[in-house]
Structure formats: C-alpha cells, structure tokens
Amino acid sequence: MQNTTFPRTQIGELSVSRMIMGTNNIMGGSHRTKARDRHIKEINNNRKAVAEICESYLSYGVDTIIGCLVKSDFAMDGIRDAEQNTGKKITVIELGVFDTADTHQARAEADAFLRSCADAGVDICMPLHYVVEKLVNKAERRIERIEDYLAMIREHGMTPGLSAHMPEIIEYADANEYDVESYIQIYNASGFLMQMEVETVHRMIWDAKKPVLTIKPLAAGHLNPFVGLTFVWNSIRAQDMVAIGCMTPDEVHEVVEYSLAAIEHRRPVVEGRSHQYTKV
Numbered sequence: 001m002q003n004t005t006f007p008r009t010q011i012g013e014l015s016v017s018r019m020i021m022g023t024n025n026i027m028g029g030s031h032r033t034k035a036r037d038r039h040i041k042e043i044n045n046n047r048k049a050v051a052e053i054c055e056s057y058l059s060y061g062v063d064t065i066i067g068c069l070v071k072s073d074f075a076m077d078g079i080r081d082a083e084q085n086t087g088k089k090i091t092v093i094e095l096g097v098f099d100t101a102d103t104h105q106a107r108a109e110a111d112a113f114l115r116s117c118a119d120a121g122v123d124i125c126m127p128l129h130y131v132v133e134k135l136v137n138k139a140e141r142r143i144e145r146i147e148d149y150l151a152m153i154r155e156h157g158m159t160p161g162l163s164a165h166m167p168e169i170i171e172y173a174d175a176n177e178y179d180v181e182s183y184i185q186i187y188n189a190s191g192f193l194m195q196m197e198v199e200t201v202h203r204m205i206w207d208a209k210k211p212v213l214t215i216k217p218l219a220a221g222h223l224n225p226f227v228g229l230t231f232v233w234n235s236i237r238a239q240d241m242v243a244i245g246c247m248t249p250d251e252v253h254e255v256v257e258y259s260l261a262a263i264e265h266r267r268p269v270v271e272g273r274s275h276q277y278t279k280v
Contacts, residue, residue, distance in 0.1 A: 005061035006256065007263065009211055009239045011124055012159040012181035016064040016091050019259055020213060021057050022245030023067030024220075026050055026075065031193070031220035040247060050078025051085065056249035058088050060256045066093040066184075066213070066243050068128070070120040093213075094122040095163055096153075100134050102145065111152050118156035125153045126161035126184060133166050141172050150179045161213075167196050167204045174209045184213045184243075189231040192219030202235055213241040225258045226268065233262035 007018045024030065026049070028041035043049060054065065069075045069092060079090050094117050098110040117125055127149060135144045146162070153160040161182040164170055170183045186194050187201055193216060194201055205212045214236060218228040232242050242259070246252045254270055261268035 006260070008061075009241060011161065011211060014091060014123060014159060016241070017062045018241045019057075019060075019062045019256065020093070020241050020243035021054065021062060021065040021090075022215065022243040023065065023069065023075070025245035025247040025251075026053065027067060027072065031216075044247060045072075045074055047074045047078040047081055050075055051081035052249055053246060053252060054079055054082035054090060055086055056246075056252035057256075058082060058086050058090070060252075062256065063088060064091040064093065064241075066095065068095045068097060070094055070117050070122060076120060091123045092121060093124040093126060093161075094120075095128040096125050096149075097128050097131060098149075100131055100145070100149070107148070110149060114149075114152050114156050114158070118158055122158055124159040124161055124182070126163045126182070129163040129165040129169075129184070132162055132164065132169060136166065136169065136172070138168070141168075142176050143169065143172055143178070146173075146178060154179065161210075165193070165195065167194075167201050170204055170208050170212070174207075180210060182211050182213055182241075183208060184215055186216050187212075187214040187232060187236070188217050188219045188223060188228055190219040190222055192216060192222055205236060205240065211239040211241065212236070213243055215243045217242050217244055225255050229255065229258045230262045233259055 008015050009018050025040055026044045028037045030036040030040060065079060083090055098113045099106040132143060135146055137144050150160040159181050161180050162169055162173055163184040165186055167185060173180055185201060185205060191198050214232055217232040218225060244255050246255060257270050258268050
C-alpha cells in the first residue's frame with residue numbers, strides 16, 4: 001500500500017486530517033458485548049498500545065484523535081509518546097463530560113473541567129452528546145445555556161464544537177448561530193444508533209454550515225470496512241470527516257487504504273480475508 005498523506009480539512013482555524021482516530025477500540029466501548037469491551041481494555045488500555053496505534057495513523061498523515069481522553073492517563077501518555085517518537089503533533093478532540101445543572105457549583109465544576117482539558121493540551125472540545133441533549137428544547141428549537149459552555153471553551157483557548165447523536169442539534173445550532181466550528185453526527189449505511197433514517201441525516205450533514213465529523217462508519221463492526229467506508233466517504237462533503245477506531249496497527253493500515261480507495265474511486269489494495277473464495 002502506498003504511504004499516502006491523507007486529505008485534510010479545517011475545524012475553525014485548525015487544519016485536521018479528514019480521517020480522525022477513533023478511540024472506542026482503545027478505551028473499550030465496543031457497542032457489542034461486555035466480553036468484547038473487556039478484551040479491548042486488556043490489549044489497549046496501556047500507553048504502549050496507544051502509542052503504536054497512533055504512530056500507525058500518523059504514518060499516513062492522520063493526525064487528529066477524538067475521545068474522552070483527559071481523565072485517562074494511559075491514553076494521554078500514549079498520545080504524547082507517539083508525538084515524541086514521530087516528531088509529529090496530534091490534534092486532540094476531547095468529548096467533554098460535565099454537569100450541566102444550572103447552579104453556581106455545577107458551573108464552577110464545568111469550568112474547572114474545561115480548564116483541565118486546556119492544561120492537558122486539548123485543541124478542540126466538544127461537549128459529549130448526552131451532555132448537550134440534556135439542554136435541548138425541542139419546542140423552542142434551541143439548546144438552553146449551551147452558549148455559556150461554548151464561551152468557557154473559548155476562554156480556555158480551545159476550539160468549540162458539539163457532539164450530536166440527535167441530528168436536530170446541528171439544525172438548532174446553525175439556526176441560533178452558536179459559536180461552534182464543527183459537529184459530530186452518527187452516520188453509517190445500516191442506520192446503526194441513528195435517530196433518523198439515513199437519508200434524513202445525509203441531508204442534515206449536507207445542509208450543515210460547519211464541517212461534520214461522522215462517527216460509527218462501520219456500525220460497531222456490523223459492516224465490514226469496504227462496505228462501511230465506501231458508503232460514508234462517497235456520501236459526505238469534501239470538508240467533512242470520518243472517525244474510525246482500530247484495535248491494532250494492522251487494522252489502521254487496512255482502514256486507511258479502504259478510505260483512500262473510496263475517496264480516489266479506485267480498487268483497494270489489501271490482502272483478502274482468510275477464506276479460499278475471498279480475493280479483494
């Protein structure tokens with residue numbers, strides 16, 4: 001496989017790779033079974049494994065990672081080891097989890113958490129989907145008090161975005177001109193975990209005023225990489241991104257090649273599976 005630099009896009013003033021390193025297959029969120037979660041944690045919940053996976057992505061110019069990272073020392077240590085080993089910077093997108101209660105104490109704790117993200121070197125902070133969704137007012141088509149937290153993110157020197165499992169969040173944020181530079185949205189060919197049909201989410205992505213970071217392209221393993229990645233890369237815009245997590249460096253090489261082949265409209269150059277009739 002060619003050692004090709006992956007295409008890039010912008011989140012605000014930051015240049016990021018269009019492929020984003022996902023971390024469910026590092027942290028242990030399989031969306032499958034408890035046994036699989038445990039297996040992921042056993043092999044990848046250590047700085048050496050994280051560094052090796054990150055270095056594999058970096059070899060293709062994939063230099064952006066997303067996850068709930070700052071509270072996991074092994075994850076942040078592995079990211080920094082990969083940077084040191086390669087001499088390349090990794091842009092960190094933190095999925096912020098904090099209390100959104102409308103009290104002085106909760107706001108202070110949220111601000112302290114966001115400060116800790118900045119101190120850890122987070123570049124982009126996107127409040128996690130269930131944090132954002134607690135504030136959604138469907139009747140008024142707005143997200144209550146989200147501007148307060150977005151301002152905190154800016155004040156701490158990070159770029160703000162929003163994680164959205166609920167597709168309407170993108171529409172509400174655009175309509176109200178909230179200070180965000182990107183959105184996260186679930187998007188895959190099977191409709192896995194999507195709250196609306198694929199066609200509607202596709203329209204919302206194309207109508208979004210800011211770049212959209214799509215997640216779960218393989219539907220947590222329900223789609224194989226060729227099918228899932230070919231669909232997503234060929235149905236999003238040139239400014240949009242795809243986050244995909246891998247359990248091993250070998251998987252990184254495969255998903256990069258499948259993705260580049262989809263973007264370039266060519267045949268992927270990968271070894272076939274261990275089956276006598278499979279010749280990809």
